[in-house]
Each structure stands twice: as structure tokens, then as C-alpha cells.
Amino acid sequence: MASVDQDPLLLLRQSIASGSPIFPTASAEPSAPEVRLAQATHLTFTTPTRISIPIDTATRFVSENTPVDLRSIYFAWLNREVAIPEYNTFASQLNDELGTRGPVRGFAFYQRLDLITWLEGASEESDYIKPLAGDKDGSTSTAAAALASKGAAAPAIGTTLGRSGKGTLDPRLAVIYNSERKMGDRNSVLRGIKSTDFTHVRKLAALFMAKKPSQPSSSNISSNPALATHQKPKRPDPIILLSPSASSLLRMSNIKSFLESGQYVPPDSLAASSSTSASMLHINRLMKDIDPNRPMRFILVEGPEQFKPEYWSRVVAVFTTGQSWQFKNYKWSNPMDLWRHVPGIFVGWRGEQPPESVRGWGHRVMNVGVDRWKDTGATGMDSSRWRDREAVEGIWKAIEGNMRSKGWKRDRAPALI
Structure with a gap:
């Protein structure tokens, strides 16, 4: 699974939010010219850095228990305002041109609506997008999606593209990266190297939870303006x-x-x-x-x-x-x-x-x-x-x-x- 800075879905959503160009190319070189989608082997993004990703890469969007490839996701975005019959006609034409490299996946109405809504930034969650590897609760993907929706460009340390722009890491940057202090994630900070069993804490907390009043008190999060700002209620579209x-x-x-x-x-x-x-x-x-x-x-x-x-x-x-x-x-x-x-x-x-x-x-x-x-x-x-x-x-x-x-x-x- 791709990292946060190279995840196709996050790159696509961030590029849409910032209005940065996205175009298909026939080469892995980021400087390759744009070609027709039927001839493309890669999809080039220009935000936060110029990077090319194979167009047949499997994404985290899952339809019928099968990951959908990047070509199908990009094709659905390009034809987001097209009616279903016309969309199917365009997809058939593209599949004929692709031959054995296809086909472009089709989407049900509600899947297409869910995908377009998420890519536009109108929704922070999707029933069909799996979290990134190692991100069991979706916090990393949510944070990255938030950055993408705001057009922020986080430093892509994991990328292989250096300042030279030729696909290799600048040696001077490599020295700087090797001297950086490695920061632990939340799991290593809380549990260290060995996994620790915290199930006994649940028994201790049960004594306090039993005394919690059934009606929300004045100290509830919803009544606390300082804490309520962190809540992001979802409002469905009528x-x-x-x-x-x-x-x-x-x-x-x-x-x-x-x-x-x-x-x-x-x-x-x-x-x-x-x-x-x-x-x-x-x-x-x-x-x-x-x-x-x-x-x-x-x-x-x-x-x-x-x-x-x-x-x-x-x-x-x-x-x-x-x-x-x-x-x-x-x-x-x-x-x-x-x-x-x-x-x-x-x-x-x-x-x-x-x-x-x-x-x-x-x-x-x-x-x-x-x-x-x-x-x-x-x-x-x-x-x-x-x-x-x-x-x-x-x-x-x-x-x-x-x-x-x-x-x-x-x-x-x-x-x-």
C-alpha cells in the first residue's frame, strides 16, 4: 500500500482542491508530455511535488471486494457530470482502445456519488475507501485528507524525487535526512517496543462509568464551547x-x-x-x-x-x-x-x-x-x-x-x- 505522500487517492484529492494540473503520460519521467488516456501508462501529479504513478495502480477505493485501479478513478472524475448511459458509452470506447490493458471499472450510482463527494472535499469519510496500511482507525488518512482539502503541501520525505527533479534523491538531502531524529508514532510512545495489555484499565474504568449520569451535564463536550470546536458533525445533503x-x-x-x-x-x-x-x-x-x-x-x-x-x-x-x-x-x-x-x-x-x-x-x-x-x-x-x-x-x-x-x-x- 502506498504511503501518505504517494497515495493516489490523496494526491488526486489534493490536486483537485488546489487546482493543480493532473495529466496522463506515457512514461514514468515526471517531465513526460501529456498523452491520451488510452495511451497512458502513468498519471502525473504536480502537487505537492511533481510525481508520476502507474495508472494501473490499485487504489484504496474498493468495489465488490476488489480495489479499483487509478485509471478508473481518474476516468470517473473526468466524467463526473456525465449521465450514466453516456458514461457507459465513453467507458466502452476507452476499453476498445485499451484492449488487453483494460477494462475501465464501472460504478453504481451510490458508489460514484460517494467517490465524487470525497474527491471534491465535501465529505471526510467514505464507505468504500480503506484506511492506509498501519492506520487502523483512519486518523492518518483523515489528517492527510484534511491537508489535501486545504491545499497544504506537507514535506514528502519518503519520495524519491529530489531537488534535481530527475527522480533521484539529492545526496545533500540524504545526509540531512540521515541526521534527523526519528520520531515515534503513537503506538511506540504508548507501548514501547513490546505490546502492553491495557484491558485491565477497562475494569477500573467501569466503576466510574457506572456512576455517570444518564442525562448530559453542563460539563459535556457539546456544552463546552472550547471543546465543541473540535467536533465536526456530518450534515447529509438534501x-x-x-x-x-x-x-x-x-x-x-x-x-x-x-x-x-x-x-x-x-x-x-x-x-x-x-x-x-x-x-x-x-x-x-x-x-x-x-x-x-x-x-x-x-x-x-x-x-x-x-x-x-x-x-x-x-x-x-x-x-x-x-x-x-x-x-x-x-x-x-x-x-x-x-x-x-x-x-x-x-x-x-x-x-x-x-x-x-x-x-x-x-x-x-x-x-x-x-x-x-x-x-x-x-x-x-x-x-x-x-x-x-x-x-x-x-x-x-x-x-x-x-x-x-x-x-x-x-x-x-x-x-x-
């Missing part, structure tokens, strides 16, 4: 489901500009986002009544086909066109059962009656109207679309109110909805 219907006014191509910028554009217009084929989008929104200090990141998807059962407790809204086939694969396929757990949102043209099905669902589905789109041609955006922001704010207000009533907190999501 999920918004969109309608996959072609008649929907809001699709993956224009939902981001609508909910973030407060301006509606047709999903098939040139003004819409270029992420038409994206299977998942992220938007940020400050929910003041839940957490006034940091924005919440919302995940937008069109369908729950790759959902884990626990994902349903994170669904905070469902956009619908009134067509019941949209809910076929939902946890609650009956619309009335669905609206008892999750608020619905219908977006139609202002002044027009919503479909009969939407009217039949009553107040459980919010009816929002937007002005019809006027093609202004070369003149730019329609200046009369100022009421779009009013509609968007109404949608966010309804979502935030429902989240608070369901039990969303600053650091956690409700267990059930």
Missing part, C-alpha cells in the same frame, strides 16, 4: 427529485439557473445550461432558519433508480407535471401517500389551470406559475422575467418550512419522513 417528463417546464438543463439565479429559460433553448445530459446536479442555498452560518448543498436528480433505502429520508421536494407514472419506482407509488411524506411542486404557465390530477391532489402540491417565454432573439433575455425570482423564493420558502417541520437540523437529517 435531495430534490425532478420530473423526467418531456413536457416538464423544468429539466436538468434549466433547473440550476431557475433555483439558483431566479430566472426561467426553456429547457431546450440556447440560454439553458449545457449540462442537459447530467444525471445529477448540485446547488447551494442558505436556509437561514436551519443553519444561518453555511449554505446547504442540495442534490438534484430526475429519478430514484439508484437510491439506497436511507436516501428517502433526505428527499425534501418532488417536482411533478401531474403524470402519475413518474412515481412508479418511488418508495410511495401512490401520489396521495407520497404527498403525505414529501411536498410536491407543480410549475406551469401563469394564468393557465394546472392539470386535473394536480388540482385533485389539493394543497399538498404547491402550484407555481411562471410567465410564458418570449423569444427575444438577438436582443438577449426578456426583461419582464423579474417575477421568476418571486416564484423561486416562494418555492424555497415552502421547502425550508417543510424541512424544519420534518426535523432538519444544522448537523443532521431526520431519520424518517
Whole structure:
């Protein structure tokens, strides 16, 4: 297993955080030029030092009890915004070019989401990434990941790349390293050379633990501001489901500009986002009544086909066109059962009656109207679309109110909805 300073996953995450170049090469020389991924034998990183790692190196990301190679991890990052069908097409094309050197591994939806979230630095833990060798509790990998997410460049003493940049250690540096005092790790400091059995301490501690009050006291960590700063509660990302219907006014191509910028554009217009084929989008929104200090990141998807059962407790809204086939694969396929757990949102043209099905669902589905789109041609955006922001704010207000009533907190999501 690679050391901390040469671990492919940590190097990739640190390079992404610092915006440093990452490119495939056909040689182990760090100065080798960039080549196509199908021709590459190494992946070159430039942060914290310029280093090349074989592209078929097995990483600590494990899928189906098998470590995933670096080429597959890098390919997944390059195509992170691509829809699953298009991603599979690109992977097949690359496998044809690789021949016997392949294939590129595929990922399930939740594995891909977990990997991208960890590489972006939005999460410090992953269910599929094993700790480094000798790091049983994950503290070393967590510390290294924290350095990577902040763009810090720790001294890479274990690397073979010296100041000369030719892949060999500078002799003067070797003399300095040999004169350094060797520092022990936590195991050697606590236990010395021989392993010591501390199980008897548990028996002594049991007497004090039995007297611990059941209710948290004022000296608890959570009530101590000096100690509470060391706690890093994980907050899951809420999920918004969109309608996959072609008649929907809001699709993956224009939902981001609508909910973030407060301006509606047709999903098939040139003004819409270029992420038409994206299977998942992220938007940020400050929910003041839940957490006034940091924005919440919302995940937008069109369908729950790759959902884990626990994902349903994170669904905070469902956009619908009134067509019941949209809910076929939902946890609650009956619309009335669905609206008892999750608020619905219908977006139609202002002044027009919503479909009969939407009217039949009553107040459980919010009816929002937007002005019809006027093609202004070369003149730019329609200046009369100022009421779009009013509609968007109404949608966010309804979502935030429902989240608070369901039990969303600053650091956690409700267990059930």
C-alpha cells in the first residue's frame, strides 16, 4: 500500500482542491508530455511535488471486494457530470482502445456519488475507501485528507524525487535526512517496543462509568464551547427529485439557473445550461432558519433508480407535471401517500389551470406559475422575467418550512419522513 505522500487517492484529492494540473503520460519521467488516456501508462501529479504513478495502480477505493485501479478513478472524475448511459458509452470506447490493458471499472450510482463527494472535499469519510496500511482507525488518512482539502503541501520525505527533479534523491538531502531524529508514532510512545495489555484499565474504568449520569451535564463536550470546536458533525445533503417528463417546464438543463439565479429559460433553448445530459446536479442555498452560518448543498436528480433505502429520508421536494407514472419506482407509488411524506411542486404557465390530477391532489402540491417565454432573439433575455425570482423564493420558502417541520437540523437529517 502506498504511503501518505504517494497515495493516489490523496494526491488526486489534493490536486483537485488546489487546482493543480493532473495529466496522463506515457512514461514514468515526471517531465513526460501529456498523452491520451488510452495511451497512458502513468498519471502525473504536480502537487505537492511533481510525481508520476502507474495508472494501473490499485487504489484504496474498493468495489465488490476488489480495489479499483487509478485509471478508473481518474476516468470517473473526468466524467463526473456525465449521465450514466453516456458514461457507459465513453467507458466502452476507452476499453476498445485499451484492449488487453483494460477494462475501465464501472460504478453504481451510490458508489460514484460517494467517490465524487470525497474527491471534491465535501465529505471526510467514505464507505468504500480503506484506511492506509498501519492506520487502523483512519486518523492518518483523515489528517492527510484534511491537508489535501486545504491545499497544504506537507514535506514528502519518503519520495524519491529530489531537488534535481530527475527522480533521484539529492545526496545533500540524504545526509540531512540521515541526521534527523526519528520520531515515534503513537503506538511506540504508548507501548514501547513490546505490546502492553491495557484491558485491565477497562475494569477500573467501569466503576466510574457506572456512576455517570444518564442525562448530559453542563460539563459535556457539546456544552463546552472550547471543546465543541473540535467536533465536526456530518450534515447529509438534501435531495430534490425532478420530473423526467418531456413536457416538464423544468429539466436538468434549466433547473440550476431557475433555483439558483431566479430566472426561467426553456429547457431546450440556447440560454439553458449545457449540462442537459447530467444525471445529477448540485446547488447551494442558505436556509437561514436551519443553519444561518453555511449554505446547504442540495442534490438534484430526475429519478430514484439508484437510491439506497436511507436516501428517502433526505428527499425534501418532488417536482411533478401531474403524470402519475413518474412515481412508479418511488418508495410511495401512490401520489396521495407520497404527498403525505414529501411536498410536491407543480410549475406551469401563469394564468393557465394546472392539470386535473394536480388540482385533485389539493394543497399538498404547491402550484407555481411562471410567465410564458418570449423569444427575444438577438436582443438577449426578456426583461419582464423579474417575477421568476418571486416564484423561486416562494418555492424555497415552502421547502425550508417543510424541512424544519420534518426535523432538519444544522448537523443532521431526520431519520424518517
